[in-house]
Amino acid sequence: MPYLRMPPARRVCGDAALWGVLAAATGYGFRDAGASASPVWDLSLPLAVLAIAVPLSRRRPGTAVVLVNGLCALGMADPATPANAQVLSLAALSCLLGARVAAARRPLLVLSGCLALDLVTCAVLRTQAVWWFYALTVLPAALLLPWLAGRHRRGRRELVREGWRLARSLEERQHLVAERARLTERADIAADMHDSLGHVLSLVALRAGALELSPDLTDRDRADLADLRGTIADAVEQLRETVAVLHDPAGTEPGAGLPLTDTVEDLLARAVASGVPVRWERRGAMPVLSPLVRRGMYRAVQEALTNAVKHAPDGEIRVRISHEADRTRVNVVNTAPSGDRPVCAAEGPTIGAGGRGLTGLRERVTVLGGSLWTGPYQGGFRVTAVLPHQVAASPDTAASRPETPPALLGPGPGAAYPAPGTDTGTPDTGTPDTGTPDTGTPDTGTPESVARLASVRSAARRRSVAAFVAPAVAAAFFAAVYLAWQLTTSVLPPSRFDELPLGRPRAELAALLPDNAYPYPPDHARSAPQPPGTRCEFYRSGRDLLTEVDLYRLCWSGDTLATKDTVPASRPTAP
Template sequence: MWRTDKGGWSAGRRVPARLVAVGPVLRDVALWLLLSGVGLVWFLENDTASSALLDVVVPALVLAVAVPGSRKHPGAALLAVNGLCALGLVQGTSPANPYLLALAVSSYLLGAGSATTRTSLLAFGGSIAADLALCAALRVPLVWWFYVVTMVPAALLLPWLVGRYRQARAALVRDGWQRAMSLEQRQRAVAEEARLRERTRIAADMHDSLGHELSLIALRAGALELEPDLSDRHRADLTELRTAVSDAMDNLRDTIGVLRESTDPVSTAPTAESVEDLVHRAATSGVEVSLVREGAAPSLAPLVDRAVYRVVQESLTNATKHAPGSRVEVRIRHEAGVTEVRVVNSAPPGAASAGRGRRPTPGNRGLTGMRERVAVIGGTLRAGPRGDGFEVRATVPDRVSADRSHAAGGPARATGSASTRQLAVAQRRARLRFAAAFVVPAGVALTALPAAVVFAYQLSTCVLRPGVYESLRVGQERAEIQRRLPDRHFPYPTDDMRAAPRPSGATCAFYRSNGNLLEEVDVYRLCYAGSRLVAKDVLPGRSDGS
């Protein structure tokens, strides 16, 4: 069985469906081997009393289910992997374990997938709540709590934001290409419709022109039939000629009638109207328009004459529609077998509408029709802003040649459409998500960093060196030994340390035995009765008493 993959590197190729299905399986196997391998290496490199069953076998089985399950149920997979991270909380050595990497990978897959923000936040909240509840139930030391409120949220939020940005970026690219293709198809359809409408107008113009010529031929043939000195054979030929001309006129009229019925009705001026008549009619309607002819006016071919008329007509229509109140100048120059038509309009009066005369409305079919009309007779047309106004310039030959070019200008670029607005919204969302990928980590850092600094300062300023501790003697005056003690007491002794037996009536101070901030260390206790040291003890820092 074969399948055509249109979205990846094999676009346009036929690839086996089995290969398409094997790809995700290979990815899941590779990811499972990586995450499980990290846990195995951690177990082998750390000399702990933990069992291989809990630290290697059980996590490998959980990952074997969670990794492929992240495709359809990423939230549940994240909660399962968070359970592996919670195993570190029940250990006495350190809250950290290698499966924090697996939690970060699961969070990334959650963000890069189709899960909603609400589902993701619920999964994050459930994971952190479960970890905090476990800390409270086990009554773990302070370092364990600090790990849960800093490292676990960082492993959840940061990869998820990266995944969300990647998913938004991929969706933006995919939607952008789809909208671009849709716009191209729509533009081609609009341009083709405009060309067909213009060709129908050309056919109608030719009907009027050829109909007039054929009518004259038929009239001439009818007059010749009445000549008395014609022979019967010649008279019969003229009758046959007049009948053929009449039939041709009827066929032409029927054909053009069908073309006119198949298109939208358009308002056009009578074909007998000249450019001068058109400009005069526009001026009497209130348009400030002037006409200037340069050079001797030649006898133009009917198609060329109608093309000149059409350019002036459409340009006047666009000027009155998009720049009302502007001045319009029509300049027609005849030179060396070529006729150049220039129609320039100024900016409309008033600051509020100053930009309206610069270009036609996006998607306007008038320019496409003019280009088609000019191109079919071998001419060229250019249209664009000129100063504060707009200019249309057409150059056409006085006579239509057999090798004329049919290259018409393409449709104008569509702007301001619904697809463009949707693309702008998608781009704005992508930028916001990209910004969030930096803002959220910065917010987490600004929240956690001060707490970490204060915590580190407290732990580092309450360290009593072992040599100093060994030099202290029971019975010494407190004032004598105070100069050798740290400035601060250890502020977070466990409940077991506080409950340890002490001399009656004595007050005790606690000090850490070294400056390691990430491990539970032994704590020194000094007890005073009055002004004398009455007891000193070493209390184990681990909750299991080891």
């Protein structure tokens, strides 16, 4: 059974709201047309066409405009008037055409075709000059002006989006520059240590070696001097390792100790050529990685291989590199060594990437915003590094996040799930494993440009809503106030109505009459028969604004009151 992809609820609600507005305009036009309107051609058909055109405007906005323009052309067949309510729908869909189509050539062809159809309709129907004027002014304005407004909105939106993308790029570059400055400072510290302390220790070791050759020393003194020289040599080696942690070659990126052309594939190929039993696989397409992340992945594989060869020289090694949407996972597992040799992978210095060991590897991964897990696994040892494709903005706080166990190796070549109760080398955090371990990036690492963009978008939405809602609310308020004023100033109390004598001039009755006549009498009151040659005015009989009240009708012959009567609030029913 084929899978049907449902559109998002927000899109469906937007289309439904637009259709509701256009359907309301269509219904109002049908009601205003009166008895001459056809329920099928003037109501049902436009509603059905709008129900198709509104959702179609997302994928084929040009076709939607053509459909609604057909309704406008059909409306020009009306012999009474060429205007119809579909002009509003045509303007709305033309605006969507400009907002949703970047190119201008095809929309202009659509608009030109619509205008040509309207003019051909006028020619075929042999309409009067008013219809030609409508087709040459109103319909082009409904097509072209909203389309230009939609294109302006689209261009402004793309300009703002591109500006924020540039700001985000500059912010990431600023973070990289700050990280380079920090690493440069560490290199300066390493150079000072090497030039001062390293030189002094070398001199001390040289003088101790010279004293061993003195003929005046006893054998015990020579043994003590040999031990002293060995201790100094160990101190020099430890200093060299410390300098290797802090120092990177000047003018290169951190971790640039490997050749620029050396890859993980080259590293694994050399290991296999050296007789190391390595099996490896790559999952996912190789993404475009920055040099920092690429070299971090190289160091993770190199250190894990070195650790496995040192502590389990005859054990099998499985390497898996999985590229996900925003991160790369490096998983290296070695089996248990043969015989009774225990698995040992201390966090101290090991031979490998610059002598830094797993501690140095953890520091490098953390600086990149990733996470590193190490520990026993099925009798052997596992090293898992998760590196983000983009360097984190605040890597210094990454280590403060609690670690969760990485996803276990899935079934594959040489891999198996751990048996129940097997120690994975990481403490249980009490949280379910979702298969995507925490990369160590804190929640506060969101780029400032992203937060600023969200704030500006929210403010823009509020201003847009206020720009439409505030005028509507103000118009409704003043309309309600004006209507209430008209209703309250056109009230003629029953007592005063009874006091009005017939045949008296208006000047004498002005004190009994309200300031204004009631301007909205119902149709049955307007159509009631009146004496010939008279002009009738209507007044409300009460001040109740929420219910309909009876009306008083005063008919004047010139300035003289000819007749007065009462008109019921509701239309009288026929017997």
